[in-house]
Amino acid sequence: MWQWIRGxxxxxxxxxxxxxxxxxxxxxxxxxxxxxxxxxxxxSAQFLWGCFREVVGGNWCHTNFPDMFAELQASFPHSRHIRWLEIGTLAWTLWTIRNRFVI
Incomplete structure (x- = not known):
């Protein structure tokens, strides 16, 4: 997540x-x-985020990290930590899939 956030x-x-x-x-x-x-x-990322959106009941369409970050910061404080954990898990899944094809 640290590397992703900082590009x-x-x-x-x-x-x-x-x-x-x-x-x-x-x-x-x-x-x-x-x-x-x-x-x-x-x-594959769009599919995964679409499934996530269906599960949590969101209606956003993320196309980049700054938009996602802004939406997370605007979310309810009590659920923000859970959202970060979920997003980190999904990002790790996408990165792992990518690495299996590249390496």
Whole structure:
């Protein structure tokens, strides 16, 4: 979560900037892999967030981390910690799926 919040995720685009291995493309979609794609715009991410939205009863449409963060900060204080835990779990799941395809 710390790396994600600060934009330090070693995505394909970031690795290619440093002349690292790989093409810089997301293996599931074939588009440039940045953290926004991994966690929000990829079809697998959209599906996962859609399921989460159905379970918690939300109606938002997140497309980036700042929007999600703003909505979390506006939520009820007593449920904010639980939401962060849930979002962290979903983000970890998406990152793990990505790593299984890349590594």
């Amino acid at each position: 330090r995720i070693p995505s394909g685009v970031e690795v290619r900037k440093r002349n690292g291995p790989g093409t810089g493309l997301y293996p599931l979609c074939g588009v440039p892999e940045d953290s926004n794609h991994i966690f929000f715009t990829c079809l």
